[in-house]
Every structure is written in structure tokens, then in C-alpha cells.
Amino acid sequence: MNVIIQFMKRNYKILLVIIALSVGLWSFMPKQGASKDPEKDKLLLELLTFVIEKGHYNPAAIDDTFSKGVYKDYLNALDPSKRFFLQSDIDEFVKYETQLDDQIKNKDLTFFDLTYNRLMQRMEESKSYYKEALATPFDYKKDESFNTDYEKMPFAKSTAELKERWRLQVKLSALSSLVEKQKLQEDLAKDAKKTIEEKLADYRKDSSEEITPEMEKKFREDDAKKKNEKPKTYEQLEKETREATLSSLNDNFSFIKDLDREDWFSIYVNAIASRFDPHTSYFGPSEKEKFDVSMSGKLEGIGARLQKKGDFTEISELISGGPAWRGKQLESGDVILKVAQKDAEPVDVVGMRLDDVVKKIKGPKGTEVRLTVKKQDGTIKVITIVRDEVEIEETYVKSSIVEKDGFKYGVIYLPKFYIDFEDQNSRDAGKDVAQEVERLKAAGVQGIVMDVRDNGGGSLKTVVDIAGLFIDQGPIVQIKSAAGKKEVLYDKDPKVQWDGPLVVMINEFSASASEILAAAIQDYKRGVIIGSKQSYGKGTVQNVIDLNQFVRGSTYGDLGALKTTTQKFYRINGGSTQLEGVKSDIAIPDRYSYLKMGERDIDNAMPWDKIDPADYHIWNKQNNFDLAIAKSRERMAANAQMKLIDENAKWLDERNKENVYSLNIDKFKAEQKALEDKSKKYKSLADYKNSFVFNSLPYEVDATKKDPVLKEKRDRWHESLAKDIYIEEAIHILNDLQSENNKGLTSKVKKDKLVKS
Template identity: 60%
Template sequence: SVLSSITDKQKVAEELKKTGDKDKAFEKEKSFDELEKEARESTKKSLDEYFEFVDEIKRDEWFTVFLNSIAERFDPHTFYFAPDDKEKFDTSMRGSLEGIGARLQKKTDYIEISELIPGGPAWRGKELEQGDLIMKVAQGKQTPVDIAGMRLDDVVKKIKGPKGTEVRLTVKKVDGSIKVIPIVREVVEIEETYAKSSIVNKDGKLYGIIYLPKFYIDFENKDNRDAAKDVAIEVDRLKKQGVEGIIMDMRNNGGGSLKTVVDITGLFIPQGPIVQVKTSGKTPEVLADSDSRVQYDGPLVVLINNFSASASEIFAAAIQDYNRGLILGSRHTYGKGTVQNVIDLNQFVRGNSFGDLGALKTTTQKFYRINGGSTQKEGVYSDIIMPDRYSYIEMGERDVDNAMPWDKIAAANYKPFKNNFAGVVANSKKRMESNEQFRLIDENAKWINAKKDENTYSLNYAKFKAEQDANEAKAEKFKALTKYKNDLQFTGLAHDLAQAKKDSLLGEKKKAWYESLSKDIYVEEAVNILQDMQPKSSAKTGISLNKKEKSVKTR
């Protein structure tokens, strides 16, 4: 807004007075009227750009918006996919695409290279660079097309294409020179989609963490990599490093393939049911792990938050129902307990003259825990609740219009582990109660909850500024949350360290992730919990992970 823009500019000027930055002294000399004029112009420009974007939306895109506005009134997870949207969905699910391996962003009339994907053809070619502006695109030796003023999506379509084909980009380099760069398209793997792991040493013991952003799979080629295969590889690598506990980090994991979550859960338990799936009017189907082998039988914790949904809830629920490990994090997960199937609409119309009709992602089933309960709306409740910024805000499926109700069915036939985690849970609660950082997180969460419904602002500048100053004074206290650092040192596995030597950019990304883990209080407490879960001589405090034990109770 104009008012917030003015206050921001005044703060910059005040900061310059404190620092005595003479190179930017002109900022201090601007009057209120000048600042107001700049703020109004900046706000108008932002609004104009937004409405220009709206004006660029094509008729078929409005058609998609129209269909989905209707579909969502009946079910929040049923969508119509236009052909382009279907392609984006497939790319997201498999974690790969056919193209040059570059991320693009709009910059004035042209398109800028914002990042090169490590290992992709553009990255290996060493000619295209971050910051280059794309001016023209040609398919092989065809006439180049000027892309000035073209929408980002339309430019992306011209650059992407089947592997083995050539695209030629006319780019303006950062130094102002113009260059034509030919690139042969290939299958590009989007590394951020895939599972990755790290190890940490605490008091002489090694622990591992596996981060899984989604349950990815290539529906068109099941032989390609998927989440289950990759997690199995990471578990095997961690075992070879000698870890004595594993953290499965599924925070912000929105789900994905049902098959892969069944396979991944099977890595940690002997054969048995994982999840129940039910179609309306039919008998529930039990999806089970049929492999009696257990790839990892050591201490296990699962990190979740409010945004862990669908397949990640299936995993957390199964681990909890089997009493195989502990669930840590937000009070509960998102609460999406429904299954969707993607239906190709072209199969219903033969010889249509309209081209690709797209697809429909529609809710066809609900899934249930093996204890019979649904995760729909309720989610999975953590064994150890950790405060976070959304602790006091109701969010998730329970707050979505037209979501299906919670219900339950009969439990499946399964045998829980005979583990006693009571002492581990008690120790964790004591640590968190005495931890200043967790107390500050909880205080921040209460403040956020109190402020969330505030949507009335004074148009009187003096009153507005006073309100902003009061908010900032309060928020100043919470800046310490971003500066937190634990005492743990996270490193890569032998395989990752070898890769980093070959690919410096990938190595830098992994290093940045390791550093983020060293600032993560939730991971720190997860490591503490793994340490408490180590087998001890006392049956009262230790846990047993012998899969042949007969269980007599669950939590």
C-alpha cells in the first residue's frame, strides 16, 4: 500500500542517518511529499502490472478457471487440467522434464535466465548464464521468433520440447553482447523434487535424516526413479555410514503416489497392512507390504507439520499405529484423507476436432488408517507436539469448504511393535518446556493468532505509522527466532561428497541444506529424541525393536 511504502522509505532514511552512508545521502533529503509521490507511482505500477496479467489470460484459460470454480464447490481436490496444466502436474509428480534445464522469469519485455539446473544441457554447455536475457527462440534451423512482450508460459512452451531436438536462443549477455546459443534438449531431473539425506554426530553416535519433499513417481514409466526407490537407496547409504537412528522429515510434504508410500513404509516394518482404501458402496481394500524383509529396524522418528498431507499422513499414521516410531511436530497434519485419480478426457471422444481435451483429477476413494480411523479433516496427531508459528490457528482440510467428513471403518489385522516410548516422550517435553527458543516460538504463535484477523487500517498517516511502529516493536523480539543455531554439525554422505567434487553447484545447494539443518530447532530435538531411543539395559526406559516380539498393546 501507499502508506506502508512511505513508512518503509522513511525507515531507510532513518537507518542511513544512523550509519552515515554518504553515497545514499539523497534518500535523506526527500520530503514527505516526494516520498508520497514515489509510493503512489510504485503502487500504481504494481496494480497496472497485475491487471495487465489478467488481460493476458486467454479464453481457454478462463474456461479452466470457470470449470474449476464449479468443481471446487463440490470437492476441494477435484480439478480440470487443461493440456498445459496436465503436463505441469506430470512434471511435478515425476520430478523431470524434457528441455534445456533452465528456470526463467519475466523481466520487462524479455525473459531472464534465473537459474540453471545442475546436470542439465544448458548447465553443461557453459554458454547460457544466469542473468542472460532471451530475445528470440528458434526451433533448430528454423526462423527465430521474437519473444518481446510474450507471456512467460508461451516462451517456456517454445523452449521445452522432445529430447534430442535442438532449440536456438538469441540472448543478450550481461555485458551487452548478443549471442546465439544452440542447445540440444534432454531429460532434466529436478533435484529439489528428490529425497536427500545427511548425517550428524552427537556424543559419538551417528544419526541420519532423510528429507522427502513429495511421493514422486513417473506414471508413464514405472522403471524410472521414484520416491520409494530413492528412499531405499538413502536408507541403505545411511546404514553403511553406521547411523543409529533415522529422522524421516516429511514437513511440507503434500503427498503424491499411493504406491510409493506403501513401499516406503514397508522399509521400516515386516510385511503387513499399511493403509485401507475404500470406494463408496464397496468393501475396503487393504494395501499391504508383502515383503517380510525390513530394510531398517533401528530407532525412527517422523517430522511433520500442518502442511504434511495425504501420502505423508499415510506414512505417519502407519508408523504410529504399528508403534514403530514417534511422530513429532505440529499438533496435527493437514487432514487430507482422500484419493484422486487422473482421467484422460481424450479417451471419451473419438476423432474430436478440438485437439487435446486435457484431463480430470477427481476424488474416487477415501483412505483409512489400519486402526480403522480416517485422517480426513482430523489428520495425524503428533506423539510429541512442538510449538510452531501456526500452533493456535486452525488450518488444513478442516477449514476447507465442502471437504468430505471424517468417519471410520473396521481395523485391519495388524500386529503393533511392543515399544515403550513413555520415557522418551516425557524427556522431550521436559526439554522443550525449559527451552527458551521453544517458549519464544510459542509466544510468537500466540501473537500471530491474535493479529490474524486484523484487517482494518487507519488512513490517517500518523495513526497508521504509530500502529506500524507498535507492531514492529513487538516483532523485534521475535527476530531472535531467525538467528537460532544449534550445536550440531550436519554433513553429506560419502556418495554426496563425491558428487559435490564433480558438480560444484549441486555441492553448494547441499551445503546450504546442511547449514539450514544446523539452524533447525525441530531437527535438533528430533536428534535428542533419537538419542533417548537408544536401547538401554533398563526395560523401563529403553525401547525394543525386535520384530518377533508379540505385542499386547498400543498407545
């Protein structure tokens, strides 16, 4: 989530400027009765360029270079897997590559109309390609392959070449399903040889759930039914996979058919908006509604956030407490290949719009969805999830207590910097973290870990409040506006709520507000920053602007909204977190270490720069800060588990670059087997356990006695902490940060305990 500053209080000047300037737009007010889509599109282009040029922090010049960027991004968005357009189409389009800047300024829709109409034509033609390919059995003994590196793949030079590309692509999809079905048959055959007593024993071994008489009866009935089922032949399985692939593609195209011109024009508008910077984007009416819902904090479905990567839909995050999180099978980085409703045939979602994939995955609470996913190691698995409501409570801060060498330490996990701008009396991250610090102090902790891993940001106000808990009064972050005006946000409260040892944990997905917090703690030398080599690197602020406010009497309905970058923030040392992020004092390897996932990997990201530092004073109450860092680095260098994590990260990076799949069934199986065998080497990473026991604070222990769902969530969290090697190192660092006086005190505490016992 981006740092979004609402148009309230200190941003009122920006709003007044934009509203004043919008008067000029009213002369272009559409006439009553006008309802043609092209006229609405022209108005939208005018609004878009006007608002961005007047409100963006550093608007790019709309010139030939800009035009080339829009051209490239737009075509990639229309046909990312290059399975619709021919090279002859591209040859026709390319003459507009440097003309789009002029067309945008003149509200000329020539290029959009040409590409839109051609895409509709090519999509209609492509239906016959996959239907023809799936009409007869595939020869899986034939030695051929398919390369899924669409970025480097050229456009097809002829219809015959395009048809062949479709054939290979659908063959790969069908082949992966066939191998899955064959493996299932083999598993059923092995299972049939086991007695019911052996199966019940296996279930008891793998599950902590007690088998009731009713469950055992159902277990026996299902087992008897399975034993009476005859295994399917190769021919039956091969036919099933082709039929399922055909059905999936038909569904995909039916979704496409439901899209109207407005949907496609939104893609064009977004290609324009995102060239100003990666975080400037247009929300069409439906997307704007979804954004409003997302800002309210309510999440429903399987409890996973998705993102589009080329032709694929990837799991970007699991929501703590949600059904996918509880199931423990789905992971960040998994790519969704197919979606099935309970026992129905799975639908291929490769190439499908993200919104449409979401529609297939979402559903009423209690219903079942099956996801066919490609794991990071290349293996393909089917994961069943029962949909549920994801409680907003899991977006709030939580804390735990752990002991080491007679010391108590607290762990505070903050998933995002939340706030309700409409209700000043509601919960917000700043007030909640302050409360958790007080609770930890009351419990007698002597060090705190602040965990903002995977925290994508949120409210800027709460960052200032939270950083202020750990320092004397002083600057926290500097903000620079489009006009060049600099503002410094201060913690004005001289009270230091926590002055003891502090560690802040970050990773590659810690972004925006998380980076402000980590940067301030690092610049003050107030605590140790540990985690990934560097954080995400998003140092910009966005405002969401309702476009309807600029046009009076429009008959076009909702015009949507624009999220645009209006400010840039800087560390108190003067450097920006943009691109560079925050570099950890102690860099720890993780599985994403070598993958391109940060702001620095986006071609049109805003640059890093520097301004004058603010006036601040280094924290001088931590004497052994450098010693603790040195000791941690020594531990990391000697840790075999860390070395295995780094090796796994390098292997995943290599796997990410391998895009050629054999379409020979024997070779395909051998490739999958090799991947599974290789991934077994890294299985111990998931089985790792540290030496610590984590517990809830007293108030929460009482709450869990009355709330079994909360108890399950906290038990699961504590279980994950007990398997977290990074938390383990954070606690070691806190221990190293203890002063000699405290260590002497600990020895005395231990001696007193011995005397009393």
C-alpha cells in the same frame, strides 16, 4: 501434491467403467463446424457432471444446497475484494442461488452469462474510479482508515460508495509505497555519513564473500555516485507512488482484458467441481498443460510455490536449492503485494489472477525480479531475487549424519513421494530411501529420523515400499473405492531393513502420502511421531481424467482435464486420516499452530469416518517407547525456546485477525514501527542454534569435492539443521530410545577410546 494413482494396472477397472459409460455421451457429439463458445461450454458442463457422478468417490447430490455452495464460491472467485459488483447486482443474482443445480443439469448458461456480462461492465466502469482517485495528491494527514477484511465487508450500495472504496484501497497501496520510499531515503542519508572504509568493513562483517579489487573499485564508484544524488522531496515521492500505483492498476486491467470468455467459464466450472470436495477441480487447456509440466518435476523461476488466498497471492513453499531458498529472505506465508522487473516500477498484484502473478514473477534465467511482500508479522519488505533453474535433484531424498553421546544418528529428508510411472528403471522415493538406509547402516548409525515435514504427498506405491523398510511384512494402508470395495496394500517382504530406533517428523503441511507413512509407523508403534499437533488431514486419492477421450470428432480443440476424488484411504487401525490427520505422539509448537491451514478448515471437505481395522501386530522390539515420549514432553515443558515459539504463534494468529489500517501517515508509520519492535522479540527464534554438527555421508563428501553447487546446497541444509530445534528434539528422542545394553556399549566405546588415546 496430492496422492494421484495413475490409470494403470490395478485401476484399469475404473477406467473401463468410465469408458463404457462414455458411450452414452457420444450421442451428444457436437456437429462438425459448430464453433460457438456457448455450445462448447454446454458440452463441458455435461462432461463434468457425467464424469464426476460416475467416477467420484462420493458425489454430492446436485440440489439446492449444492447450488448455494456453487453460487457462493463462484461470486467470491469473481469479486473476492468486493470492488466490482454493487449490492443491486447481488440482489439480481440472488434469485439464481437455488436454481444453479437445475441450470447445471439442463446445460443452461443463463446465470453464467448474466454474471460474466455484468462483471465485464463493472470492470470497465471501475477504471475511472482508480484513475480519478490517483489524479491528485492524497491527504495523508487526514484521519481515515481502510478495512481489508473483504469476507465480512458488504457489497457497496451505490456507485458513490464503490468509488470511495476504490479511493481508500488505492490510497493504502500508495501509502505503503510512500513509507517504503521515505525509509529508503532515510537509510541513504545515514549511509552517506559513513566513510567508504566503514562501508567496506560492514560488508566484510556481513558477508563471507571476499572483496576482490574489481569489487572494491565498483563499490567506491557506486558510493561516490550515491553521494552526489540529491534526496527527493516529499512531493516527489508522493507523486511517484501515485504514478506507480496507477501504472500497476493499468497493467492489472490489461491482463484482465486479455482473458477470454473461456477463462471466465473455467472459473464457473471450477466452482461447480470443487463443491464435490476441495480436491476435485477442472483444468482448462492451459492449466492442464501446466499440470503436465509440474508432474514432470521441472521447476523454473524463483523456486517458490504460490497459492491464492482471497485477493492475495501467498508463498506456500520454497523449493530447496532454488534462488528464493538460497536468498534466505522469502518465507512460506509471505504475501506478495507488488512485482517489479529489475529497476522498473513495481506492479501491484493484489487482486490479480494467480496465473498472471506467476507470469510476472517468472522470467529467463539470470534476470532480476523484485518482490514487495508482507511478512507474517505485518512488516513490508522488498526482496530482490535473480531467477534461475531449480534443479530437480532437490526434490529427491537426502540424508545426513550427526553424533550425540557417542552414538551416530541418521537424518533422512524426503520432500515428496516421487516416481516416474513411464520409466520403471528411473529413480523413485521407495528405492532411494532404501538406498539411504543402507548407506546410513554402513556408516554405523544407531537411530534414524525420517523427516516428511512439508511433504504434500505423491505416489502411493512408494509409501508402501518405504513403510515396509521398517516393519515385518504386513498391511500399510487400506483403500476404499466409490463402489465400497475395500483393498489393503501390504508390505509383502519379510525383510526389515532398519529395526533400530525410529522417529518420524511431521507438520501441518505433511499431507496425503506423508500421513499414510506416519499413520502406519504410529499404528505399529514402530517409531515416535513428533511435530505439529496434527498433520494436514487429506485422506483422499485423486485421478486426473482427460476429458477429450469421451468425445469423438470435436471441433472445439482441447477440452482440458478433470482431477476428481475416486478413493479414500484409511489407517490400518481403521480410522481415516481425512480431517483428523495424524496426531503427533509428541506435539511441538510452531509458528502456524493457531492459524487455520488444514483440511478441517475447508467448509466442504469430506468427513472423517472409520472402517474395520486390518490384521496387524504391534512392533514389540522397542521397550522404552513410552519412557522416551514422557522424557520428551518433560523437555518441551521446560524449554524456554519452545515457549517463545508458542508465544510467537499466538501473536501471529492475533495479527492475522487485524485488518484495519490507518491511512494517516503518522499513524501508519507508528503501526509499522510497533510491529517491527514487537517482531524483534522473536528474532532470537531465527538465531537459534542447537548443539549438533551435521555431515554428509562419505559418498556425498566425495561428490561435493567435484560439485561446488551440491556442496553449497548440502552446507546450507546442514546449516538449517543446526538451527532446527525440532531436529534437535528428534535426536534427543532417538537417544532416549536406546536400550540399556546399547548405552552400556557406548560407555565401553568411550572407555576404549580413552585407553587408545
